[in-house]
Amino acid sequence: MNPDEPALTEVPVTAVLFALADPVRLQIVGELSGGGEHPCGHLGPDMPKATRSHHLKVLREAGLTSTRREGTTKFVRLRAQEVGERFPGLLDAVLPVPAEPAR
Amino acid sequence: MNPDEPALTEVPVTAVLFALADPVRLQIVGELSGGGEHPCGHLGPDMPKATRSHHLKVLREAGLTSTRREGTTKFVRLRAQEVGERFPGLLDAVLPVPAEPAR
DNA sequence: GAGCATGTTCGAGAAAAGTCGAACTATGGC
DNA sequence: GCCATAGTTCGACTTTTCTCGAACATGCTC
Numbered sequence: 360m361n362p363d364e365p366a367l368t369e370v371p372v373t374a375v376l377f378a379l380a381d382p383v384r385l386q387i388v389g390e391l392s393g394g395g396e397h398p399c400g401h402l403g404p405d406m407p408k409a410t411r412s413h414h415l416k417v418l419r420e421a422g423l424t425s426t427r428r429e430g431t432t433k434f435v436r437l438r439a440q441e442v443g444e445r446f447p448g449l450l451d452a453v454l455p456v457p458a459e460p461a462r
Numbered sequence: 463m464n465p466d467e468p469a470l471t472e473v474p475v476t477a478v479l480f481a482l483a484d485p486v487r488l489q490i491v492g493e494l495s496g497g498g499e500h501p502c503g504h505l506g507p508d509m510p511k512a513t514r515s516h517h518l519k520v521l522r523e524a525g526l527t528s529t530r531r532e533g534t535t536k537f538v539r540l541r542a543q544e545v546g547e548r549f550p551g552l553l554d555a556v557l558p559v560p561a562e563p564a565r
Numbered sequence: 566g567a568g569c570a571t572g573t574t575c576g577a578g579a580a581a582a583g584t585c586g587a588a589c590t591a592t593g594g595c
Numbered sequence: 596g597c598c599a600t601a602g603t604t605c606g607a608c609t610t611t612t613c614t615c616g617a618a619c620a621t622g623c624t625c
Binding site: 371372373374376377379380381382385446447448449451452453455 | 474475476477479480482483484485488549550551552554555556558
């Protein structure tokens with residue numbers, strides 16, 4: 360298995376919490392929580408790409424996201440099902456009402 | 463209200479997650495999750511009292527715990543109800559099954 | 566009061582995280 | 596091949612945490 364996208368069971372709870380305990384990353388997770396794939400470059404607030412890449416790596420290594428390459432861009436998605444199975448209710452408890460359907 | 467024990471609505475989600483994203487503090491929360499008050503000095507793994515005091519302060523300022531003095535010792539309890547109201551399911555998702563229901 | 570216990574605060578060192586420019590890699594179009 | 600685009604990695608810097616000894620504060624008992 361790709362060591363960069365570990366199984367949730369391999370990741371310490373504290374690592375998952377740590378990944379979520381940052382405003383930028385939590386915002387990214389919030390944007391992803393609507394479902395589907397998002398082009399990596401537009402996630403979160405405006406910031407240098409090195410910084411964004413860093414935050415996405417933290418989320419990825421915490422097992423929270425999955426990435427797929429398509430041409431020159433990468434698409435990120437929330438591993439909602441796996442997270443939900445390992446930590447039921449966590450995302451719901453932490454995300455500010457992702458009810459906000461489409462915009 | 464005691465600024466040291468803020469209302470959970472005053473605390474950013476990320477601060478709560480940050481407080482939980484440390485092995486020592488998460489262990490303390492786990493020990494508290496059984497309910498009731500615990501003498502402050504025996505919580506978590508063995509460590510210098512300055513360090514324990516620091517971790518308990520982080521938990522307190524995140525709104526996760528409440529402290530009551532009785533004589534020379536302080537008793538800590540988890541603010542389970544308030545946390546549950548503000549972040550339903552968070553503690554259950556994050557604590558390693560304190561109840562061990564069946565099988 | 567002195568002595569003792571339990572915690573907090575202060576200060577400093579070490580370790581870790583966040584930020585971001587620059588260099589590098591990978592892919593696609595020409 | 597060359598060039599542009601999208602991301603990653605590297606390196607340096609800044610900021611924040613963690614840790615813990617030492618000093619201080621508080622409350623109890625004698």
